[in-house]
Amino acid sequence: MESVTTSAPDTATDQVIERDEARAGSAPENKELIRAEQAVAGKYIGGVAWTPVIWGLGNLAVWLSLWPLVFLDILPLWAAFPIATVNVAASYLPAHEAMHDIIARRGSRLHWLNELVGHLSMIPLILPYRVARLTHLEHHRHTNKPGLDPDYEMHGSGPVNALWRHFRNRQPGSTIGLRGYPEVLKRLGRPEVVLDGIAYQLVFYGILCALAWNGFGIEAVLLWWLPRHIGSSYVLFFLSWAPHHTNFGTGRYGNTRAWKSRLGNIGSMGMQFHIVHHLYPNIPITRTPAAYREMKPLLEARGCDLGTL
Amino acid sequence: MEAAQEQDRAIVRIIRTGFRFGPILFGLLFIPPVTAQIIAALNIAPPFGLTPLAAGFVVGGVWGGFAQISGSWVTWRA
Numbered sequence: 374m375e376s377v378t379t380s381a382p383d384t385a386t387d388q389v390i391e392r393d394e395a396r397a398g399s400a401p402e403n404k405e406l407i408r409a410e411q412a413v414a415g416k417y418i419g420g421v422a423w424t425p426v427i428w429g430l431g432n433l434a435v436w437l438s439l440w441p442l443v444f445l446d447i448l449p450l451w452a453a454f455p456i457a458t459v460n461v462a463a464s465y466l467p468a469h470e471a472m473h474d475i476i477a478r479r480g481s482r483l484h485w486l487n488e489l490v491g492h493l494s495m496i497p498l499i500l501p502y503r504v505a506r507l508t509h510l511e512h513h514r515h516t517n518k519p520g521l522d523p524d525y526e527m528h529g530s531g532p533v534n535a536l537w538r539h540f541r542n543r544q545p546g547s548t549i550g551l552r553g554y555p556e557v558l559k560r561l562g563r564p565e566v567v568l569d570g571i572a573y574q575l576v577f578y579g580i581l582c583a584l585a586w587n588g589f590g591i592e593a594v595l596l597w598w599l600p601r602h603i604g605s606s607y608v609l610f611f612l613s614w615a616p617h618h619t620n621f622g623t624g625r626y627g628n629t630r631a632w633k634s635r636l637g638n639i640g641s642m643g644m645q646f647h648i649v650h651h652l653y654p655n656i657p658i659t660r661t662p663a664a665y666r667e668m669k670p671l672l673e674a675r676g677c678d679l680g681t682l
Numbered sequence: 683m684e685a686a687q688e689q690d691r692a693i694v695r696i697i698r699t700g701f702r703f704g705p706i707l708f709g710l711l712f713i714p715p716v717t718a719q720i721i722a723a724l725n726i727a728p729p730f731g732l733t734p735l736a737a738g739f740v741v742g743g744v745w746g747g748f749a750q751i752s753g754s755w756v757t758w759r760a
Contacts, residue, residue, distance in 0.1 A: 540756075541754070541757070544749075544753060544754040544755060544756075544757075545704055545705045545749055545750075545753055545754070545755070546752070546753015546754055546759075547753070547754075571697060571701070574701075575697070575700075578708065578711075578712070581712055582711045582712050585711075585712050585715040585716050585719075586715050588715075588719065590712070590715045590716035590718075590719045590720075591716065591719050591720060591723065593716070594716055
């Protein structure tokens with residue numbers, strides 16, 4: 374779907390590469406490895422990524438269409454509920470692509486489309502794009518560092534423990550996890566972005582209450598409130614916990630991993646190849662499997678945790 | 683200018699207060715009508731001759747109050 378170009382990476386990518394070279398150390402074998410790695414990555418970076426555009430806007434359209442379909446008794450609520458849950462869970466990744474300017478580079482003619490997808494895609498999830506972007510980029514800068522990585526509190530001893538921690542982090546008295554994001558934004562010098570979150574919450578709960586008092590409370594619960602809880606747990610499980618839970622390192626090659634999910638690549642939201650994403654965040658998610666396969670011998674030479682993938 | 687700033691501060695105070703009382707507001711504004719609609723859909727009679735909406739207020743008030751005090755909807759401590 375993406376129009377792949379293999380031209381020289383742009384300035385932003387050059388900066389990433391310079392940073393990577395600095396981090397990789399000055400040993401000749403390290404430089405050789407990272408240049409080989411960059412040569413592979415360069416093949417997959419660039420062009421306009423259309424898949425997240427169609428995915429993000431199409432997914433939102435499907436979710437929005439569920440409301441009139443249910444209200445008009447065209448679609449039963451029991452059938453709409455699982456669709457809405459999938460919609461909410463699927464709403465994050467297109468925006469995630471936008472956070473890394475993958476859909477269209479900053480300064481390019483179509484960058485407005487990148488931002489549009491970022492803002493619209495996560496409406497079902499009630500996660501403002503600016504909040505998600507700033508905190509996610511901070512996660513990349515400080516992966517697995519306590520007090521600095523906004524997703525650090527998702528660490529758990531196992532899948533059940535991680536889900537339980539996420540559930541507790543969402544409780545009203547919690548100040549960590551997603552509820553710790555306002556403090557992260559203040560630390561980043563962007564306290565005004567907290568207002569995005571407040572506005573989203575006000576509108577969300579306002580709509581829920583309006584629906585409930587107009588006789589559509591069960592619809593509000595099953596099309597939005599409950600799917601949002603399930604969907605956000607799914608997203609955090611596969612994006613924050615699963616790729617990092619055995620890798621508490623903070624180094625470039627040790628802060629995440631490749632792993633084989635029982636739910637497959639789609640079921641695990643493409644996160645089996647998360648190591649490629651952390652090494653080269655500009656590679657579109659649809660190209661990370663191919664990039665991983667080509668990069669695998671280099672990652673093995675680095676001693677990365679690649680599981681059985 | 684000063685009046686506008688004072689107005690902004692008042693709005694922020696109202697919003698902050700609203701969020702501080704989020705659990706009890708959720709318990710009294712969302713849970714009662716939803717509970718009443720669930721009771722009606724299941725065709726069950728609330729105890730003590732309560733109407734479905736009154737039963738919803740009891741459930742939402744108690745549960746929201748618990749969450750307000752404890753900081754959690756399900757455990758005693760956040």
